[in-house]
Amino acid sequence: MNNIIKKKSNRRKFFTTAGKSSLGLMLMSFFPMNIFSKNTKVIKLKEVHPHPQAVKRDNKTK
Amino acid sequence: MSKENKKYWKSIDEYNKKELPVSKSDEFMEGTTDEFDPSKLDGLSRRKFLALLSASTAFAVTACSDYHDQKELAPYIKRPDGLLPGKPNYYASTCSGCSQACGILIKTREGRPIKVDGNDLHPINKGKICATGQASVYNLYDPSRLQFPTKGKNKVDWASADSDIINKLDKIVKSGKKIAVITHPINSPTEKKLLDEFKQRYSTAEVYSYELFNNCNKKFAWFKSYGSPEIPSIKWDEADIILSLESDFLAKEANHVEATRLFSSRRDIMKSDHFNRLYVAEAGMSLTNTNSDYRIQVRPDAQYDFVLSLMSEVVKRGASVINVDSSVKKKLSNYSLDSFVTKWNLDAIKVNYLIDDLVNNKGKAIVYAGDVLPADVHIAVNLLNEILGNTKLYDYDKAYVNTGRQAHLDDFKVLINSFNKSEFGAVIHYDVNPAFHIPSSMNYADALKNVGLVVSLVESENESTVSDTYTLPINHAFESWGDAQARKNVYSLRQPVIAPLYNSRQREAILLTWITSSSEAYNDDMYHQYLMESCRENIYNKMKLAVDFKSFWFAALHDGYVELNKQSTKKHVFDLTAFDLRKHSSASTDFGLLLSRSYFIGDGRFANNGWLQEIPHPISKAAWDNYAAIAPSTAKKMDLEIGDVIKVSVGDNSVNLPVMIQPGVLQDMITVELGYGRTVIGDAGKDAGINANDLLNQQSGSSPWITSGVSIEKTGEEYELVSTQEHHPLDEDFVKDFHLKRGIIREATLTEYKKNPEFAREHDEELVSITSEHKFTETKWGMAIDMNKCVSCATCVASCDVENNVPVVGKDQVANGREMHWIRIDRYYSGTPEDPIVSNQPMLCQHCDNAPCENVCPVNATNHSPDGLNQMVYNRCVGTRYCANNCPYKVRRFNFFNFLDHFADSYYENEVTPLVYNPEVTIRSRGVMEKCSFCVQKISEEREDAIREGREIKGENVVTACQQACPADAIVFGDVNDPNSRVSQYKKHNLGYLVLQNLNVRPNVTYVAKLRNTHSEDT
Helix, strand or coil, X not given: CHHHHHCHHHHHHHHHHHHHHHHHHHHHHHXXXXXXXXXXXXCXXXXXXXXXCCCECXXXXX | CCCCCCCXXXXXXXXXXXXXXXXXXXXXXXXXXXXXXXXXXXXXXXXXXXXXXXXXXXXXXHHCCCCCCCCCCCCCCCCCCCCCCCCCEEEEEECCCCCCCCEEEEEEECCEEEEEEECCCCCCCCCCCCXXXXXXXXXXXXXXXXXXXXXXXXXXXXXXXXXXXXXXXXXXXXXXXXXXXXXXXXXXXXXXXXXXXXHHHCXXXXXXXXXXXXXXXXXXXXXXXXXXXXXXXXXHHHCCEEEEECCCCCCCCCCHHHHHXXXXXXXXXXXXXXXXXXXXXXXXXXXXXXXXXXXXXXXXXXHHHHHHHHHHHHHHCCCCCCCCCHHHHHHHCCCCHHHHHHHCCCCHHHHHHHHHHHHHCCCCEEEEECCCCCHHHHHHHHHHHHHHCHHHHEEEEEEECCCCCCCCHHHHHHHHHHHHCCCEEEEEEECCCHHHHCCHHHCHHHXXXXXXEEEEEECECCCCHHHCXXXXXXXXXXXXXXXXXXXXXXXXXXXXXXXXXXXXXXXXXXXXXXXXXXXXXXCCCHHHHHHXXXXXXXHHHHHCCCCCHHHHHHHHHHHXXXXXXXXXXXXXXXXXXXXXXXXXXXXXXXXXXXXXXXXXXXXXXXXXXXXXXXXXXXXXXXXXXXXXXXXXXXXXXXXXCCCEEEEEEECCEEXXXXXXXXXXXXXXXXXXXXXXXXXXXXXXXXXXXXXXXXHCCCCCCCCCCEXXXXXXXXXXXXXXXXXXXXXXXXXXHHHCCHHHHCCCCCEEEHHHHHHCCCCCCCCCCCCCCCCCCCCCCCCCEEEEEECCCCCCCCXXXXXXXXXXXXXXXXXXXHHCCCCCCCCEEEEEEEECCCCEEEEEEEECCCCCXXXXXXXXXXXXXXXXXXXXXXXXCCCCXXXXXXXXXXXXXXXXXXXXXCCCCCCXXXXXXXXXXXXXXXXXXCCCCCCCEECCCCCXXXXXXXXXXXXXXXXXXXXXXXXXXXXXXXXXXXXXEEECCCCCCHHHHHHHCCCEECCCHHHCCCCCEEEECEEECCCCCCC
């Protein structure tokens, strides 16, 4: 780390590389490649309601 | 020495400051820098570059705001009554997958059905249902379901649709034109009543019931034989000898769930070694055939001659229990069993065994003809059973209720003609798809264009809705009220467990609205009220119970059925005039065709159910397709291979089908399953297989499923058929009888077993270990699978798929060997391709104590639990697949893709399909290995119950999904450390063995060796 901060040429190279990498990755994240998340689509599930007149079993079946 | 002065060294050389290796001082090894000058390199080293790259990545990730987990978590502030989050509810209802009306128990979580099992209280199916019933829950969440009513392609509201239809129907009646209501056979007494009322309201209405595969021939024969259409059920459990003629009674006919249970109860080595003996005489290779003790290959068009030859031999031996009329004897004199055997080149020994068994077991045997056979065969079989006294095995108390006359192809020809003449003003498709079922050559779809009003009441679009005026969406069975009476002694009820997902209506309520002639008459409860009234009138009032109707009604809904009072049965006397005394024509020797329905998708109504499409065929292990199954000898004669496309022609109609070479099929016979090749259907079912309905025999008076004189020609094309049994096959010579050599399948005859009871274990090796064996002192889970009882129906596969959220991967992935079933049924042949012996074996994770998969996982994602389970920790798995490589049973399944996520054009990503998931089981992501977990969620549930109740865990309280589903009770699960448990009894039994025992992996699944009940002379 000292090497990067102290030497001017290294500082320049560090920020150049970091900047180029960040720009590249930000560009890539605009493409639909799902790099960081497994699914970018949010699906709203249908609301379900139990039928009010259904008669349920008292005991669980085995 | 002070800390500052302390030196560390790794070797004597380093300590003695000898010359250090070059790699310690120079960054680059000698030779690598010959082509460049390291001093002129950028000061930024490789290591620093990678460090900077990862830092930039971190910045970019922070910058990305698209966080995937944006779902809402909403607590139940207003919890619906009777609904506890995290706890399932169970509702009794009735299956609508076929006409058998099996009782079901629907499991719901947070208001949505997630699993269907058999109703344990139901007297007919007794807690079991078939694979189709198990997977039917997916149809509720089918994304292709219709969501609103349409007129043509436009959305309409119910009120305007109803009033327009009522108006038009009235005008049609006034004009004298007819209304056709086309339905499947109605087994609901209330629905029958409703249709009668509809006919009264619209006086020109006619009801046509049909089914692609039906038992009309049997019903007609029964009516002619006994003057009653009520066909008795068979007491399969009391039959010592069964002769099945072209009947797949264990998988496709009548109530095969009940038949499987009763048949397998006579194959239970724990209870008795007095097994039944099954003879199957057929041309194809059906599931029932694979469970037979003796196979006799007889063409379907020769079955009549075969039955009469048997009858002739019985009479000749003086073995008849009744007085055989002289006219019958005269006819029988034209038949001889020996001549039949010689003519058709049958195995004379087997046929002799058969006739000896039938004669020696009079009254304890049954001859059963398949539904596909023509009526005269059924009448002959009825007479044969009378002669042998086998009518003792007819159970009239549980007789099948007659669903009335059904329309045949002849009736549809007349109907289509009437359409073309504009004699009909309206056609109502009442949850049917005749445009698909009827051969296209009859031009049903074109004829509909001549009908002014075509209305379809369906769940999803199909081939018949293409010409619709109105397409009205109906509720799924789980959203509907209903009743059913498939059997004389049981009245079953259907109740809705979920409010309709879409803007659909109960189909009966739609008809009721039209009967009342006002679109405003509709309300959501109208059919419920109508049903209650009908039940009160037809059931409650006749039972004369002490309780009031409301209590009776709620009790009936709770149980799911009402057992009816025994009705007095009149004596059934065989009418000899039914027996055709005229000379019968002999069968042809040309190519013959036999059509049957699919094992899982029925007549095509379940074609969009991916689970059912992907369950491998019980015999060929093919998935996603149908084919023309031909004998190996036929394939050799015609130089055909699997996948070659042939043109099969019946009269003027022809269909191109891929070939499947099926051992055991009779030479010059082709068997084809129908129900495939749907075109107007959701994504899963579209173009899955080939529509072969054009091959139905349209000749008047014949069985539509059997044709002789069929022509075949090669087309030169190829079609890919995928089969789960053929992945990575080894060289044929090497694997011949592999399953016998390696002791995977251990079989013997009953006689051999009695002589040598230890045959199943005598070749087991004594295993040594260099480490001490781990002792499981508490509960230890294990499973036993009785191969005597297993019929390979694959219901366990369907149940496991539903319970454990196993994804459907599609045909192309199955071709790559990537099907995801946690349990599979392996099918092995032995003997010759012309006359093979089939052995089936359910295979699942064996939960080995010395699991070879556990040792090789680099991240310890798979390990062993204290109670004997081989566990899978999904979020540790990094997908090296070493465990699957090491598994000798090849039971591990890898998620090559996010199958349940955005795979296959986001097929699963819709608002309804994810509702089918069982919340108790993790959804696995891409790159993760999965396998059978012995239903660990059910084990956890039992553990929680035990802790809460302050008791020990009881092994018998845990019922795995496969065990729950198996109609034959072949799968047993429990605590092997409990000496009283069924699984430990099987483990100790001399027939219990471990597959690949000599590998010393110590599996926890015990297989019970299969015993074939052949005669003692056979080995």
